Amino acid sequence: MKPYRNRKMLDAAQYVPCIRCGKEGETRACHYNGMYQISFGKGRGQKCSDFATAEFCHDCDQLFSEGSTPFGKDICGKAMRSDELQRYIILTNIRRIERGIKF
Numbered sequence: 001m002k003p004y005r006n007r008k009m010l011d012a013a014q015y016v017p018c019i020r021c022g023k024e025g026e027t028r029a030c031h032y033n034g035m036y037q038i039s040f041g042k043g044r045g046q047k048c049s050d051f052a053t054a055e056f057c058h059d060c061d062q063l064f065s066e067g068s069t070p071f072g073k074d075i076c077g078k079a080m081r082s083d084e085l086q087r088y089i090i091l092t093n094i095r096r097i098e099r100g101i102k103f
Contacts, residue, residue, distance in 0.1 A: 002041065003040070003041030003042075003043075003046060003047065003048055003049040003050070004041070004049040004050055004051050004103075005049075005050050006050045006051075006102075006103060008101070008102065009029070009050055009051075009053075009096065009101055009102075009103065010028075010029040010050055010053065012096070012099070012101050013027050013028050013029040013053075013055040014027055014028065015027075016055055016095065016099075018055065018056050018057035018060050019054055019055045019056065019060075019088050019091050019092050019095065020054075020056060020057075020060040020063075020088055021057060021059070021060055023057040023059070023060075026057050026058055027055050027056065027057055028055070028056065028057075028058075028061070029050070029053040029054070029055055029092075030053055030054050030055075030056045030060075030061045030064070030065070031047040031048045031050075031052060031053050032048045032052040032053065032054075032085060032086070032089060033048070033064070033065055033085075034078075034081065034082030034083075034085050034086065035078065035079060035082040040052040051093065051103065052089055053089065053092065054085060054088040054089045054091075054092045055092045055095070056088070064081055064084070064085045064088075
């Protein structure tokens with residue numbers, strides 16, 4: 001499966017607060033990296049579909065990509081992080097639709 005790419009959608013992340021914590025000024029589109037990443041287009045040297053991104057600040061991105069807080073504490077198991085990340089991706093896409101971002 002060739003992953004969907006949309007630069008406008010990714011760039012729009014910088015203008016909104018983090019979908020998880022609300023922090024402003026450093027939000028970016030973070031690609032899904034959970035247990036089902038292959039089914040979302042992940043491949044060797046290739047990220048998942050741009051549709052499978054959450055608008056996170058740096059700290060929240062680290063929480064889900066590395067599984068730890070800035071203090072080094074693991075928040076939960078890999079399966080739970082994967083499910084939670086999918087929830088934030090859905091919330092991000094709802095917010096994008098409400099803002100009129102084209103897919």
